[in-house]
Amino acid sequence: MADDPASRPEEKSPGRKRAGAWATVLALVAALLLLVPVLLLPVSTAVPPAVWLPLLIAGLAAVVLLIARRRHARVRPLAVGAVAFCAVAAVVASQLLAETPPITDGDGRRLPGSIASLERVELNGTGQWITIRGHNTSNPVLLNLGMGGPGGGGFATRSLFEPLEQHFTVVSWDEPGTGKSYGAVPFDELDRERFVADAAALTNLLRERFGKDRIYLYGVSWSSILGIWLVQEHPELYHAFTSSGQMVNTTENDRLGYELALARLQEQGDAGGVEKLSSNGPPPYRGENVVFRYVEYLDVLNEIMGTPRLSFIVPIIPFLAPEYGLVDKVNHTFGIIRSFNAVYPKLENLDFVAQAPSLEVPVYFFVGRNDVNAMASLTEEYFNMLSAPHKELIWLEGGHGLDGSTQGQFVDVMVNRVLPAAS
Known part of the structure; x- marks a missing residue:
């Protein structure tokens, strides 16, 4: 019996086949x-x-399933x-279950009497975040103002302070405008008065x-500026002020850094880099998105320091x-950009x-001999003229701030x- 054409399955035209294939590819992407x-949950969250x-x-x-049933249009959506x-569940879980790791003994058990806490606290009517870590809560308290920026926050450099947790209760602060405190304060309200009031x-x-x-x-770096402001206005609250990458005069510091970066690019024969820095001109920079003009020469300074x-x-x-x-991680990057744009131009003077x-x-200044971000020469000059009950300048064989190679000395x-x- 001859096949009845009407009984055959409808065949797709070449055009429809191509459209279906592209729809599958887009769905797979x-x-x-x-x-x-x-995928990020096991490698970057708690x-x-x-x-x-x-x-x-x-x-x-x-x-x-999408790959196996790629010819079935209903499977794609x-x-x-x-x-x-x-994905949504992953983002929500990462926010709700974020924590700072417990302090453990040699067998991996939580150390009795220790504290390892991630907390939201009320500071001048706004919710901001801190971590509290230490082997014994009766130890002296060390407040870490954050890794710089403005907008760097205090959580990402936890490992540098872990050896101190035996001797201090180490509190790290995500300042307003960064990380978990990203939306605590409108960015146009970030200034000396706000930071000092919240830190106090x-x-x-x-x-x-x-x-x-x-x-x-x-x-x-930036938080060393805040530290000077704090002990200047509230000396009765602090045993001592310690810093690394101490900033002294932002405009002079940045001009020296710009000139050094420009000279470096000229030595390397990097015509494109020289043209870019030359078109920006020397700092200070003003206007919108100043952070990117600073980063263009700061990247070169980091290269000089080997970081x-x-x-x-x-x-x-x-x-x-x-x-x-996961939301905090994204906000951390945006927080640095927006905080820098809002705050750094206010430091021009x-x-x-x-x-x-x-x-x-x-006062204890830890100064990297090779620091060309916060110029070591300016920090040394300030240290020499500074009057304080006690002061020490400790030279580190490194660049800007602390790292694994200078942690032991610190x-x-x-x-x-x-x-x-202080005892």
């Missing part, structure tokens, strides 16, 4: 992109396997929708909570911090030689010189 938040593993299995199963659900409020909260008359203070470029490292750092959920020639607390001075001096 969308599904893989949506799977990224799930979300436990009991949560991320089912989400990963479900997401991968949806992708496999179902598979992409399933992966999208997993945090200091008083810690003094009351831990029963201390005074605490210790640490700042680096990764800021444009590379800034987006990477928050992804290593389990204290941040900063000059501690003239504005803070004397301080009423002991810890030794903090434990064996800074602590005994």
